[in-house]
Amino acid sequence: GEDVEQSLFLSVREGDSSVINCTYTDSSSTYLYWYKQEPGAGLQLLTYIFSNMDMKQDQRLTVLLNKKDKHLSLRIADTQTGDSAIYFCAGGYNKLIFGAGTRLAVHP
């Protein structure tokens, strides 16, 4: 069935780049999404990429999509303490399938 997998934890130093990876099985996804969730909050749409694109850049965020390998990544440049949160990748056609989330910890 449909599945999305993410690594569970990533620790980076403030100012470094963070790369969060995701693999998915559903090829029918029109868009692939990255959401951010801070403690006790809902999901904040960070960015998304259309399925026929390879890359999308949005300020500090870069999304790379490898359709052949069904691999999606999110790179955060100049990571700050305010970026500490759980990051979810999600894909699907009219319902989203989410990964378990990657907890990003940013330390000084």
Added chain:
Amino acid sequence: DAGVTQSPTHLIKTRGQQVTLRCSPKSGHDTVSWYQQALGQGPQFIFQYYEEEERQRGNFPDRFSGHQFPNYSSELNVNALLLGDSALYLCASNRGVAGNTIYFGEGSWLTVV
């Protein structure tokens, strides 16, 4: 431009009771979906409403039901609450049945005791 709004933000119910959660979609959106997020997990799709009809449903029992109103707002109802229904319930909206950018609200935290 108001985003997706949900109410209430927090509520506590007793096992066996019924609960209704409410959602107003982002301006310009006509499709509403509901998700359940248990602690430490990713959100799970419950169902989607478009043109006041349930269009797709995830793997949730019939105790979970919903409704969409002519103004596109939506309700999620859960009957005969179980302890395992304790979760964050998220509403999402987008334009059209499929595709297009999907936005989420802040969620309703439900605790069943």
